[in-house]
Amino acid sequence: MTLKRTLQFATALIIMALLWVGLDGQEALRLLARADPVWLIAAMAALTVQTVLSAMRWRVTARPLGQSIPLGRAVGEYYLAQVVNQSLPGGVLGDAGRALRARHQAGLRRAGAAVAIERMAGQVALFLILAGGVLAVTLTPGGLALPDWVLGLILTLLAGGMAAALAIWQARRLPGRTGQSARDLHGTLCVTLLTRGALPRQLVLNLAITGANLLAFAFCARATGTVLDVVSVAVLVPLILLTMILPITVSGWGLREGAAAGLFPLAGASAQAGLAASLAFGLMFLASTLPGLLVLLAERRSRPVPAPIQAEP
Template sequence: MAPQGLGRRALVVAAQALVTIGLLALLWQVADGADALAVLLSVNPWWIAAALAALTLHTVLAAERWRLTAGALGLPLARGHALREYYLAQLVNSTVPGGVVGDAGRAVRSREQAGLAVAAQAVVVERFAGQVALLATMALAVTITTLVPGGLEWPLWMLGLAAALTLGSLALVGVLLAARWLPGRVGPRVAELSRTAAVALVGRRSLPPQLALSAGTTACILLAFWFCTIAVGLSLPFGAIVTLVPLILLTMLVPITISGWGLREGAAAALLPLAGATASASLAASVVFGLVGLVAVLPGLLGVWARPRGGAERSTP
């Protein structure tokens, strides 16, 4: 990379670090950081272990989803290879600003058998499937908890936010589909990606396992966050978890902080009190989730040494 590019990248990283520190400092003042720290020092280790187990299972299922997606596109991956690469990608995403560097790395390292374009498409489609599952869970949970008698009562702004995210996502899909007819290079590339996603996600043989794996990964990450709330002493109904936590996690996609730190905590401190939590305990729960998430991806370090030097392994029965 040219020195000018490196300098620009360094400025972006510095800005993300400053935003992260600024948000966390603001939350310390607004959400009673001293009380949140006291809660952190008294967490229940058994629930932390349960959260770690849930995030570990999440990685296993997500790696299998990637393997399935890549296989549908003509890029066979062995299960062990897919799991090692997924762990490594998560480790990089959790420690390097940007949140997608690890995913780009696994696309590059798996390109030998089918080319970089197919490898990149497999990664993009797999990540897309995970985000769609999270959004769908939120939309369904908001609908059920609002309409079912005796369910949870959400403020209008919360319902509006959930509706805006759902409709915005549908509109984005519509824009992407319409972009297939754009002139120049954009149209054919969007059309190719649309065909790729259709084959990998909703093909006759792909749809059932894709649905099962995406449901599993979503359940695991929501359970992990729920276990972290229990670890800090919160008692929240699972209906609140499946409604609010997707919103909290989706804030991490905004690339203005390092790995979503600060944004996730701010969203937790703002949203979890809607279900009866205190802001300080909500802040503590989000911090615990972030720390458990870092521990959960540490096996990615083993992948650095265990990964074969010859590129991607071929799929084994």
């Protein structure tokens, strides 16, 4: 294990320990122990739907780049990537492996682009739902009250996303390799996301995938005793889940729980309830990736056994 990965594991453990001590971890554990299994099963179902739809999104994204991936293989590869992402720090090694294993039809560069754009589209959908939730809060007096620091954080995130898109657009005019790379990226984004044939499918799939992810967290909150309204799910849950993309800990553990504990009081719940809901979500998400182990086991069994080396007489 590298020093970076060791530090990421250590960071996750330190954050979880601080939350446990500072937020009455015993109370969060009691809420988790009393979790309603019906809502946990609903969360598992939502996460399973998310995985299958994500595999379909990968196929739709990869097709314009010259890759034809059967649905069964796409689902299996996606499960395998999730297992790796959940097991190792960084959260992207499984996706890198997915691109590497799918490189044979169109080459590694296009396979990597399909995976990267597919994941990026999911984050864009999360930002869109977050923006819609903030707009609903702004236009609906007497609803969810967001403090200035939360509004500032949301506006910073949205502004950062818009600035990145504008930078890519403007970089196309630059000379040399930088401009050519920007033009190539812009063309790839257009053909995979913005053409008349791709855009409707991408919109439906990405909104459905993001909705399933948000519902899974809301179901885990309900299982541990917190009912979140639609606006809270649209505003607070995206902020909680966005912490998972930060490569500071392993798969967002610790960061996600800290964000949930900090944001749940805005919805009228306790910090302990946020911690319990996030722990339940993390466990359900981890459990939902277990079919990836079956894919790995089946792959190992299908590998040919090398013939023994015959000793020379």
